[in-house]
Amino acid sequence: MKFFLDTADLAEIEEAASWGALAGVTTNPTLYSRIGGKLDDFHAHIKRICDIVAPDCPVSAESVAMTRDEIVRDGRELAAIAPNVVVKIPTMVEGLAATRALADEGIPVNMTLCFTVPQAILAARAGARYISPFVGRFDDISEDGLAQLDDVVRAIGNYDFSEDTVNGEQIEIIAASIRSANHVTQAALMGADIATVPFGILKKCVQHPLTDRGLESFLKDWEKVQNA
Numbered sequence: 001m002k003f004f005l006d007t008a009d010l011a012e013i014e015e016a017a018s019w020g021a022l023a024g025v026t027t028n029p030t031l032y033s034r035i036g037g038k039l040d041d042f043h044a045h046i047k048r049i050c051d052i053v054a055p056d057c058p059v060s061a062e063s064v065a066m067t068r069d070e071i072v073r074d075g076r077e078l079a080a081i082a083p084n085v086v087v088k089i090p091t092m093v094e095g096l097a098a099t100r101a102l103a104d105e106g107i108p109v110n111m112t113l114c115f116t117v118p119q120a121i122l123a124a125r126a127g128a129r130y131i132s133p134f135v136g137r138f139d140d141i142s143e144d145g146l147a148q149l150d151d152v153v154r155a156i157g158n159y160d161f162s163e164d165t166v167n168g169e170q171i172e173i174i175a176a177s178i179r180s181a182n183h184v185t186q187a188a189l190m191g192a193d194i195a196t197v198p199f200g201i202l203k204k205c206v207q208h209p210l211t212d213r214g215l216e217s218f219l220k221d222w223e224k225v226q227n228a
């Protein structure tokens with residue numbers, strides 16, 4: 001499983017990238033608004049993110065257009081920002097149609113706000129390169145977000161979508177709306193290709209109290225060695 005960072009915050013992206021294990025970034029309108037983002041700076045901001053991460057790290061930038069033609073126009077403009085931009089499009093009829101058009105032009109799409117197996121299969125057939133089932137938001141409505149993610153992973157794995165995707169590339173499932181390190185564990189165990197995680201959760205994924213305790217005792221014992 002690969003780690004993507006789910007943020008529009010440049011400082012978080014810079015720090016996570018410096019750890020050496022970051023494989024991509026996902027943003028959404030809420031995350032951009034949270035950092036005080038302005039409409040006329042959006043494309044420049046996505047470019048800044050692309051400049052921080054490695055050139056082969058996909059950076060998802062979301063279209064907020066509601067019709068096929070507007071989404072396609074948005075998608076082309078977003079894709080022109082940098083070669084690693086992925087156009088994020090909500091799972092809806094107009095979004096599927098736009099995904100097909102963009103995929104046919106070789107532009108990769110991350111189909112977002114996906115909650116069910118039929119939505120995921122439709123996204124795949126429309127040519128999406130990435131599909132993002134939302135775990136936490138499904139939990140929020142008293143459903144089982146992890147079970148739903150597992151269903152999507154298994155259903156997509158049942159079929160060959162290579163004739164549907166850009167250049168026959170393999171679809172990757174992004175476990176999104178991740179709210180805990182355990183969500184990451186479970187997503188990895190079920191074989192999700194990617195987990196996109198907020199920076200706070202990524203930090204929690206590194207930490208463990210036994211690691212801290214072990215490190216403390218190793219350092220103390222090493223002091224004894226130095227003074228022996």
Ligand SMILES: O=C[C@H](O)COP(=O)(O)O
Binds near residue numbers: 006137177178196
């Ligand atoms: O856009 C995708 C995010 O992973 C959504 O996460 P959230 O439900 O915590 O806002």
